[in-house]
Amino acid sequence: MIRTQVAIIGAGPAGLAAAVELAQEQVDVLLIDEQEKPGGQLVKQIHKFFGSHKHYAGIRGIEIADQLFSEAKALGVKILANTAAYGLFGNRQIGIHKPHTYELGIVEADRIILATGASENPLWFPGWTLPGVMGAGAFQTMINVHRVLPGKKVVIVGSGNVGLIVAFQALQAGADVLMICEALPWVGGYEVHAAKVQRQGVPICLRTTIERALGQEGVEKIVLIRLDEHGKPIPGSAREIEADTVCISVGLSPLAELAWMAGCQFCYIDAMGGWIPVHDAWMKTTAENIWVAGDVAGIEEASTAIEEGRLAALGVALSLGVMREETAIDRRKEVTERLTELRMGPFGETRRIAKDPLCSL
Numbered sequence: 367m368i369r370t371q372v373a374i375i376g377a378g379p380a381g382l383a384a385a386v387e388l389a390q391e392q393v394d395v396l397l398i399d400e401q402e403k404p405g406g407q408l409v410k411q412i413h414k415f416f417g418s419h420k421h422y423a424g425i426r427g428i429e430i431a432d433q434l435f436s437e438a439k440a441l442g443v444k445i446l447a448n449t450a451a452y453g454l455f456g457n458r459q460i461g462i463h464k465p466h467t468y469e470l471g472i473v474e475a476d477r478i479i480l481a482t483g484a485s486e487n488p489l490w491f492p493g494w495t496l497p498g499v500m501g502a503g504a505f506q507t508m509i510n511v512h513r514v515l516p517g518k519k520v521v522i523v524g525s526g527n528v529g530l531i532v533a534f535q536a537l538q539a540g541a542d543v544l545m546i547c548e549a550l551p552w553v554g555g556y557e558v559h560a561a562k563v564q565r566q567g568v569p570i571c572l573r574t575t576i577e578r579a580l581g582q583e584g585v586e587k588i589v590l591i592r593l594d595e596h597g598k599p600i601p602g603s604a605r606e607i608e609a610d611t612v613c614i615s616v617g618l619s620p621l622a623e624l625a626w627m628a629g630c631q632f633c634y635i636d637a638m639g640g641w642i643p644v645h646d647a648w649m650k651t652t653a654e655n656i657w658v659a660g661d662v663a664g665i666e667e668a669s670t671a672i673e674e675g676r677l678a679a680l681g682v683a684l685s686l687g688v689m690r691e692e693t694a695i696d697r698r699k700e701v702t703e704r705l706t707e708l709r710m711g712p713f714g715e716t717r718r719i720a721k722d723p724l725c726s727l
Contacts, residue, residue: 373475378406380660381481383675389441405431493579502615517611529615638664648681
């Protein structure tokens with residue numbers, strides 16, 4: 367059995383930020399992540415962040431991951447990489463296993479922060495199991511992490527920020543992005559991301575979705591169809607195009623199975639990705655000794671996840687008695703102000719309004 371003061375499950379932006387914050391207060395921290403390299407979504411984000419300097423503006427996601435990881439290591443944070451957390455027992459013990467060696471073990475922690483992130487939503491249609499149909503995040507991992515181009519003729523389904531960013535990165539990797547199709551009558555992501563792909567000649571087809579994928583060994587063709595104002599297929603509007611890759615980018619859902627196992631209370635907020643653990647201003651859940659941060663607490667941006675990781679760390683530090691209440695409250699105010707800045711504008715404001723009244727204790 368491994369003993370630690372604080373165990374953080376997930377070494378993405380939220381988990382790394384929480385680890386750094388706690389280690390600065392001389393807390394014994396253990397980071398658990400199933401990937402070989404910490405960073406989560408940041409390790410495949412080759413684009414530069416925008417906003418203000420305090421939100422890492424002008425720095426690429428991969429560089430932010432390296433920076434946070436270097437800080438964590440320098441502060442003595444212990445890392446369990448290539449290790450999956452498969453269960454929570456009694457709000458203090460974490461079941462772990464290493465998929466490559468089949469090792470099993472138990473981590474016992476005084477406090478636990480769940481920073482497990484999110485999973486991609488699937489989209490079902492005839493032919494969706496053909497090789498060549500994949501989540502946009504999987505496509506991004508292949509081109510940016512493994513340097514493998516999955517296909518040459520790519521169609522993106524979904525015009526949220528992930529779809530728009532992956533479309534541009536696919537172009538950079540040498541793929542021909544035929545189009546981005548969106549079932550809604552408007553683009554789902556930021557205009558700055560949409561403009562980048564449109565300047566490269568990629569059309570964004572609104573009120574359009576994929577009806578089916580065709581092929582034998584993999585995707586060879588897809589059938590697109592137009593939708594009316596009620597989201598229903600328009601008869602006679604189907605058209606067939608040649609493509610070998612379909613990237614599905616239709617949203618994310620919080621990866622909250624461990625929080626369910628721990629008995630956390632949940633609430634459903636569509637704007638935040640669905641069912642999320644109820645938590646207070648310190649990111650503390652209704653389960654004893656368990657905090658949440660990042661996409662598991664509601665789908666937002668990586669910058670927001672970093673700030674939520676810091677919030678959770680402050681709450682944990684206060685509960686452990688390693689930080690004075692006045693100091694913790696002052697620090698929380700600073701982090702909350704940065705979060706407010708990140709949640710300005712139509713996208714962030716929607717999430718802030720949705721989250722604040724329903725998910726605070």
